[in-house]
Structure formats: C-alpha cells, structure tokens
Amino acid sequence: MIFEWSYISAIISSTLRMCSPILLCSLAAAICSKAGVFNIAMEGCMMVSAFFAIVVNYYSGGSVLLAILAGILSSMLISAVLAVLIIRLKASPVVAGMAINTMSGGLTTYLMYVFFHTKGLFQNPTLNGLSKLTPFFASAFPELAQMFYGLTTVDYLSWIIAILVQIFLYRTVIGYRIRAIGINPEAARSLGTPVEKYQFWTMTLSGIFCGLAGVLLSMGSVTLFIQNITSGKGYIAMTANNLGKSHPLGVAVASLFFGACQSLGSFLQQAGLKGQITGSIPYAATVLASVVSSIRYRRQKEKKIREAISEN
C-alpha cells in the first residue's frame, strides 16, 4: 500500500510544504553569511512573524494581505534590531541571535495571553489562511497535480525567491559587492564601500524571508498560532545553509532534503511508529548532516593543506 501512487504524491506534496519555510530561512542565513554576518536568529524572526500575522489577521477581520505585511514587517524589525546589535554595537552574533530566539518564544506566549486571553493555542473561524493554488495542468494531469496539492502562493514564491537570490548575488553589482564584503571586509572598506550599511540592509532583507516563512507556518497548511510554532525549523535552516555552502541553489537542495525528512517522519507516524521516534527524524538528520558536512569540510581543508605543502 505504501508504494501506491497516491501515497507517493502525498509524500512529495508534504515534502514541498515542509520545505518552503526552511528554504526561506536558509536563504536568509545564506545572504547574511555571504555578507560576512553570522545570523542564527531565523527561529525568532519566524516566530514573531507567525504571531503578528495571526494578530493582524484576527483584528482586520481576516485580511490575508495585511497579515502577510504584518508578518514581514515584524520580522524585518527584529532583524534590523539584531543587525544594529551585531554590526554597530559589535555584539557576539551567537549571543545576540540566541537572545532574540529565546525572547521571541517568551514574548509571543505572553502577547498571546494579552491579545487573545488564551495559553498554548489560538484558533478562530474568522481567520483566513493563504490562498492555495491549483496547478494549471490539474485537469490534464490530475495525478501529477496531486504532487502539488495544498501548496499556497507563498510556497511557490519561496522557489522564485531562491532563483532571484541566486541572480541577485551572482549577477548584480550590489550582490557582487555584498559577496566581496563577506570575503574581505577590510579590502572592501579600503575601496570606499560603506561595509556596515551593506551588512545592515542585507540582514534586514533576510528578515523579509524569515517573515514569509513565519506567515507560512501560521497561515499555510493550518491557520492558527501555537506556542513554539517554529519547533526548531530556524535551526534546521542554519544547517541547510551550512550544507548548501550559502549558495542559493545548494541551500535549496539541502532544504528539500530536510523537508523530505520531516514529511517522512509524519508519514511513518501514520504507519504506526511511535510519534516520539518519528518526530525526532528531522533533527537526527540535522545532526547527521552537520557531522557529514563538517567531515567533508575537514577533508577538503586537509587536502588543501597538503596541496599547499606540495606547492611550496
């Protein structure tokens, strides 16, 4: 039964759905690391965005557009604050990023009580979710279209953004300057680039991506806000960025891998495996992937050293 077509297409569509938030967040991490800033606050930005999207959704009587904007803006604001901390005030990116992540967990829980007088979960019939797109070939190839079942506009947008980021970084003048800053900020400064300004705006831009990811979480497959809605996806994105070497296309492949792990986990649970085990699959995969990537990195480094020795 597990090899039935409907089953496979369901796994694929769920993989794609699980992938998008990770993809958006890992693109955020990627542009930041290209600009030479270490950003680990995707988790927090995503959480804040998911929350304020629901808040504005509720108070505007179900306006999806305003909700998306609220999500993006709140995440951008958090990213900008983080950027000031790291770039201007020279705070440690790990400490500042962790502070943002921890704070946003507590803040959203508290504000949920302030706004909705509930704890843990907020759901309401007046909330509207993101509109779902039916592929244009649905009537001609219904089997194929099943693979894209339930994908929202923002899911599709995440893939367009991945391509745009690729073009932005490697084809435009500004992208080229950002990469140069990441490689050697002192050299860039010596040629008159306002390095901090570029880094600030890159981080703020990364906030937009995390914001979209947050909107997907609270208004995508389901429309609700639940405590710890991000459940570590921001950290998985960090690993995806690492695995994909901060290259947009590499990052996209890595995100797909983690999306697949998550969807596999939930399907195995349906097949009868214990939830505690299946739920840990994506995280175990993260640990494994980190180990594999760091071993690979070390091998490459050793090889480079050996080559360097032989060249000298």
Added chain:
Amino acid sequence: MILEMKNIVKTYGKVVANDNVSIDLNEGEILAIVGENGAGKSTIMKILYGLEKPDSGEIFVKGKKVSFNSPLDAMKLNIGMVQQHFMLFGPMSVTENIVYNNEVSRRGFFDWKGNREKVRELSGKYGLNVDPDALINDCSVGTQQRVEILKTLYQNADIIIFDEPSAVLTPGEVDELLSTMKNLAKAGKSLILITHKLNEVMEVADRVTVMRSGKVIGTVNKKDTSTDELSYMMIGRHTSQLNIPDMKTGKRLLEVEHLSMGSALGKKVLNDVSLHVDAGEIVGIAGVSGNGQSEMIRCITGLEKQYEGKVLVCDQDVSNQGVSIIRKAGMSHIPEDRYLWGSAREASLSDNFLMGEEDSDAFSSHGILKQKTIDRHADRLIDEYAIKTDGCRQKMKELSGGNAQKVITAREIERDCPLTIACEPTRGIDIGAMEFVHERLVNKRDNGGGVLLVSSELSEILKLSDRIYVMYEGHLNYEFRHGEVDDRKLGRLMLGGKADE
C-alpha cells in the same frame, strides 16, 4: 611639485613617530623613503593616505592645501597605495578585484564584458600582464601585486605609494616590479617607494629621503650618493664588519639521513636529503624558495611527521616525533612564518617569550607560573635585543613586523640548547638589528652550538655559513666550505645549473 608635506608632527602617547617631517615629490619621479624600522616612514605614509591624522603640519597636493579623514579622501585626490599586505578578494577574479566599487554596470547588473575590457585596456596600457579571468587565489604573489597596482591605476592615481613592495617577492619578481615602477614614472606617474633595501633604491629612485628616529636626516639625489652613504645616514654609523674566527667542529648535533617526503598529488617534495650539523658550525641552505626547504625544516623540527628517513638530534633518534620531544632533545627553531608558527598575536610579549618553556623549573613550579621571573626574563630580552615596545605586557600583534621577528629570534637563540634551526631569522628587520642577530648566531656557534640556517638572502648565507648546501627540487645537490663559492656560482646552482659550467 605635485606633493608637498610640510612640518608634519605625529605622536603616539610618548613616542614621537614623526618629528617635523617635510617631504616633497615632483611629477614623474620616483622618490625613495628609506629608514630602519620605527624611523617613521610608515607613519608619514599613513598620514598621506588618510589612515592617520597628523598632530600638526600641512599637506599640499598639486599646490592646494588638503586634509584627509580617510583613504577615500586620498583616493579622490588621486593618491593610491600598494599595501605591503594585499587587500584582495581571494575567491574572486582579477577583474572583480580591480573594478570594485567603480564597476561597469547595465541596469544594475554586473557587465562582465565591459569590465573585462576595461581591465584588458588598462593592463595593456601600462604593460602589466594579468589574466582578467584568473582567480586571485590561483595567482602568484607577483601577479597579486600587479593587481594591486592596477587597482590604483583604475582609480586614476597619479601619486602611488609602494610600501615595502619587494618584501614578499621572489628575486625574479622583484626585477619585474622595479621595471614596472620605471615604466609608470615614464608614463607620468609620481611614485613613492618605502623600503630599506638600498640596492633597489639605487636601481629605481631619482631622489632619496632618509629618515631616522622620526626625523628626516636628509634628501639626496641618487646619482650623488652611494649605498654606503645611505646606510650611514640611516643608522648613524658605519656598518661593522663581522669577524668570524675559524672554529674546530665538535660532536654531531644534527644528523639527517635519507629524508624523503611525498605530496598528496604524488610529487616527491623531498628526495633523499642527507645533511649534518656539528657543534661549532653554521650550516647554510641556499636555494630558491619552494625547492623543499620549508618541508625539510618541518620534518626536522617535528611539524611534519609523515616522511621517510631518519633525524637524530644530539644522538637521540627523533624521527617522526613531535615538536616537544625534539625540543627537549636539544633543538630550538626560528620558524619561517613568524605568525603562523612563531608566535601568538593576541598574547603578550611575556607569554610569547615563555612559550615552549612553560613547564621548565625556571618559570613554573607545580603547575603555577612564576609571573615575576617570566616578566624579568621578557624585560631582559626586550632590553638586549632593543625591541621597541611599551613593555612586556604589550600584545604581540601591536608590534611592527621587524620587532615581532626579534621577539621570536630572541626567544629561540637565547634558549639553552645546543642546536638552533634558523629560518629567515632576519626577514623584514632593519640593518642594525640584522647585524645584531648575525652576531648572536655567530656567538652561539662560538660557544659550541650549531646553527642550521635557511635564508632567501644569499648574502646572509655566504656571510655566516661555515658550510653551505645547495638545495634544488627537493635534493641537496652540492656542498661547499666557507670561501669555496661565490654568489654568482651559487645563484647558478640554485637554478639547477651544474658546478663545472
């Protein structure tokens, strides 16, 4: 006159780095500024390039009084600088490095064709050969420097400052650099060359300004002076002739037998190297860098353990052993890279002088450091080697390159052990300090120690060595005694020539 700096004064705390310094530069000439480390030549150039602000004094560019707040202001006035430490984007192409911040673009997109064309045009115009598409990381140091020069030209620099440009180059690259500089001057550019290598000065400069302890000692026309006069002006006395008495050699301190080493690419880096150093002799290794000297030293000192062959230090077999065992056997080592192997940049001078000796009874007891003794030891070496510093608690990274070299050289030479491996012990240090280090090495030998000396300065090898090995492509081809060979013959053998040609 294109540039005039008048009565510049700059102090750092109590130290007067520039004391009423005046410099002028004519259009199309090459002006050399020479002086020992700490003479103030770097400071005056930092002021000219906007990296430092003077306490007082005036700067005129093309007759107009100017003041700089940052290198950008200098750039706007068409002043460029080729830094000693390159400012490049390693993983990017030559083109991307040159056009940065002033790119040809089409609707915000990077115009590869246009930018590449601009680089080609510029490199053709000044005869500076580069491949616009090559990655900087794949380029030789000489090419990287050409990219730095092209960068200043791309920004329309009329005044170009070269800060110790030959320090990182091989002899062939130096010749090329000097002819490039002459071409640029012919093309109407005005150049300032900061250096302490007087032979280069005599080759390219039109005029020479000599600085000593923050002051300008004098400015002379090249054709009216000589290296002797210049070095007298630089250090304020005539250089002494080092007297190296003959010594009877004693017991064997280092024995290397049939050392071979391969690389990951299957190339043989070291090919059956055998040598020995006895008590009471300095043994020099002559060779063009990159012929296996670094690898050989790494094997001997324990930094590299994967090799075939035997290494004996004071009759103890230390083949494939780690550094601490080899050091205990009686070896000290002045590494060729002063920051990678030689010192900890973030640590204090005291800590750097202590390194490797921290568990000796003199400096610690039962795991507790004797800080007072350590500081006294540091102060003594600072004093003896005339290291310019605020004190033994200053961080290593705040020292100039030459002074940092002195710290490492001092630590290793003064260590109580019979054998010293000295790699480039005088790299980047001035004439006065160089003489002192030479004296110390000879002193070590006279007291019954042994020294293995690797240096890219042929004159250093010829002057100090009792015996000389010639290294070529991973093998020691020839062995000479002091006085049996001159620099010409050595130079030929280093390039793979035969002894009887």
